[in-house]
Amino acid sequence: MKKNTLEEKLYTLKFDSDIYSHLKPDNEICKDCPEKICTTICPAHVYEWNESDNKLIVNFENCLECGACRIACPYRAIDWKYPKGTCGVTFKQS
Ligand code: SF4
Ligand code: SF4
Known part of the structure; x- marks a missing residue:
């Protein structure tokens, strides 16, 4: 049976x-963060570093x-x- 890709x-x-x-x-902490691991660990690509706006x-x-970004951020910089209410993601059965 074919497994769906993450994108699917x-x-x-x-x-x-x-x-x-x-x-x-x-952002005061993020500006000096060398790793910016949130930009790579998030499966949904929520975080992007804007170089020109810093x-x-x-x-x-x-x-x-x-919750991966909250755990992975080495500086506990995300107020998560x-x-x-009813906002956010809904996981549908497939
Ligand atoms: S959220 Fe954490 S990992 Fe991401 S840039 Fe800010 S300090 Fe770095
Ligand atoms: S909780 Fe963090 S890592 Fe997970 S999807 Fe949301 S922003 Fe991305």
């Missing part, structure tokens, strides 16, 4: 986005709520909460 699995998810981010990295971009609408 992500395609089966449903998102209901809040207008406010539930992920709030401390700022972390957070595409929170795509968050899978897995679940999206409020």
Whole structure:
């Protein structure tokens, strides 16, 4: 039986986005962070480093709520909460 790729699995998810981010990295810490591991560890590519603005971009609408970024950040710089109410990701059975 064929296994779905990560991209195919992500395609089966449903998102209901809040207008406010539930992920709030401390940019003062992020600016000096040499690893920026959040930009590589997130399976949904939520974090992008914007070199010209010297700022972390957070595409929170795509968050899978897995918690990996909160655990992986070596500086505990992310104020991490679940999206409020019924917002966030819905995992559908396939
Ligand atoms: S790993 Fe942590 S401190 Fe570094 S850029 Fe990401 S959120 Fe900021
Ligand atoms: S909780 Fe998971 S999906 Fe959401 S931003 Fe962090 S690593 Fe990415």
